Amino acid sequence: MLIFEHSRPGREAPGHSPRELADVSDIPAGLLREDVPGLPEVSELQAVRHYTRLSQKNFSIDTQFYPLGSCTMKYNPRACNTYAMLPGFLARHPLAPASNGQGFLACMYELQEMLKDVTGMKAVSLTPAAGAQGEFTGVAMIRAYHDARGDSERSEILVPDAAHGTNPATATMCGYKVREIPTLKDGDVDLEALKQAVGPQTAGIMLTNPSTLGVFERRIQEIARIVHEAGGLLYYDGANLNAILGKVRPGVMGFDVIHMNLHKTFSTPHGGGGPGAGPVGVSERLEPFLPVPMVGHDGERYHWITEKDRPQSIGRLSAFMGNAGVLLRAYIYARLLGREGMHRVADFATLNANYLMVKLREAGFDLAFPGRRATHEFIVTLKRQKKELDVTAMDFAKRLLDYGYHAPTTYFPLLVPECLLIEPTETEAREELDGFVEAMVKIQEEAETNAEVLKEAPHTQPVRRLDDVRAARELDLAWMEN
């Protein structure tokens, strides 16, 4: 039932708006709205109950194991929420003077400093709102860098074929053509193809390392050399930073610019689709182009760094400073982890992934890259099951929901047929991983004996499989009373 269907004319939740409609007769009548907007008319309890019940129709980290590859669904500590939502932080207006925000700005400045250290970059700007906006920022800076040197003929961004969709989409937004670089059978980038592809037209390359295939790109230093020698720059898509947090700095691998997904590696919540935060870090030569605002410190006071201080900045990305409340959560998380905790993130994310990978292999599942170590994630391919039993990765994914597990990422990366990209994260206990393996084994048995139960799955959710074709063909995007 929709909230609109609880609505009754004249019902309301008093106490949240003034009792009377104030006089607006000084506004010309032609500019005033003639009707009352058709929002629900419900009591506060009705609203609270309705949305509480809706929440219960969701899978979430707080309620289920959520091994969604490339998304780093680790525990979002409650302390991060509680202390980011203190009234003093919530009430602060974005344009209040810096003198009225020293406490908040101190957190932001310290976060910049910590992110610099863990990534090995020279400077950090916190303003991008999510990974994709961080990518946009990074590639726009690469463009600004080449332009500033009068090197404006560079027209191409290289992207491995395993890359996330945001990478090529970003290159296009920045006015670049995309050239794809193939991947070898072992999951590493095809260096011969890369050497063929680079040239005076190369502006840069966008790489994820570990890649979206769940393996560490072993010849990263070689890739950096090839691209740099061609005059291009290296962009690091930090979606998989959890695999190397506290172990390897992207700056040391040779990257010139990176983004981090704080809603992955720094445990800020995904919120059912966002908000995230995608700070960017750069090497020295890109520093002048960083987006504003940033936070500076003169030894005594914190202040904003704006366009006036950074004439070569690519500019601003949003009306204010980006997702400040998300950044506060990331700051709190980083302080709770501290140095020792930070070192351990990659350790235990990798331990969990390798354990789960080995257990699934022992249980008879095929790995996409059997000769490789898992990083923080790995890929199982169900190509064989598809061929022999006519069940797909989608069928497994949907059946897992019945067993109380959120599905791994399916059909990404596009390179591996019938793939399940599995990322357990460091915050899961061993029993949880064992339970997942057990469920996978049971589903495999079902696939062999009664495949229908998979094809018809899920059976226990609020709805069964939905008609996506109808959704797109008979568009129903907003409710209308009949």
Add this chain to the structure above:
Amino acid sequence: MPFIPHTEDDIRAMLEAIGADSIEALFDEIPADLRIKHLDGVPETMSEPELARLMLERAEQDGRPLNFIGAGAYEHHIPAAVWEITTRGEFYSAYTPYQAEASQGTLQVIYEYQTMMTRLMAMDASNASLYDGASALAEAVLMAVRANRKSKSRKVLMPVAVHPAYRATTRTIVDNQDINLVEVPYDPAGGHTPVEALKQYEGEDITALVISQPNFFGILEDVDALTDWAHANGALVIAVANPMAAALLTPPGRWGEQGADIACGEGQPLGVPLSSGGPYYGYMCCRKEHVRQMQGRIVGRTVDRDGRTGYTLTLQAREQHIRRSKATSNICTNQGLLVTASTIFMAIVGGAGLQRIAAASHANTRALVERFRDNPAIGPVFDRPCFHECVLKVGAPLNTVLPALAGDNLIAGYDLGQDYPELEDCLLVCATETKTEQDLDHYVEAMNRVVGDATAGRTAKPKMA
């Protein structure tokens, strides 16, 4: 170890299963010279009580000044229930609803949100959010360039009275796509964007006109005339509307003869706290015929195999994960949790409640301005009606007035001289429904006193300036 559940036994058993001697051994594919040795820039671990003390101190450090700035972020009452429910783990810690059957909660919330926004804006369709109001305007410009198939110029008219940070953000984002953003001046007496300022473009190929209601100065634009001008000249209309204002003012879908083509803006006034600028969310609505050009996620209602109603992400062929370099935008993660908050906010406050909040905000700002009637040094700069913000000329330098007022626990307004040199010593002031009579009195008393002191000081020591 913070947030890591492993016991010594677990670690031993897991390594044994893997066949590795140590956790270290699991990193043997990473070249040794790349490995981190020290993390000196990260402080020692803090316990939760230590952290709590630090954050409480920092949050309190900045006091609780009485805020009279709007300028794109507005202080409104938020019912306690809104964030109590929004931060339930089931909403807070879920991912994007790609597995529809296990995400019906989030999906239905978005469908309800889309319904509420189309009704508030009187538009046909809404997406599930963009990053913020400014980046939503940038996306709207890109969308208009795709949607206006008759126009080849990629020329978009952008009034100077649109929020300066929105214009700056749009410049950054469309910079490399060969789009021409043409500034349209405002009327110095009225503070509005006069249709006459557009006359010089008549007969030219214009892709779109941006119209902000209210504009950055809080002034109400003549939206009908501007919209009709744009449509008569083959341009699409991009509305940038404050959603709280839209409850009281003619909504974008009803501007002029045909209505705006795209409506976008900042969703923050609908239940999102100020919190230093984010997270907020950008809303975006459009007419039916442009839905396939819209960016971001969209939820559709459909049925499952048993014919039961359900909700799912739809029209995904617009998006980067399907269309890659040919997608309408690179956006992936959006601002979903803020949309959840806004949906609950709109459900609790209701349409009539929104109107009363909007009207009270308007009335409070007007009452504040009227209290300066007897002070010839202070008064409104523009003579046209405003919504809930007003530009005040303050007869003294703001770089002394504002810090002095801070001493009275007041954040007195936004200094417009930063963005508009011709508006030096002009203050953009906003008094929403959250301000009481006493707040207004306090503001006026302090402002009169501080400006009085400053002027007296200047007369006494003219060389100081």
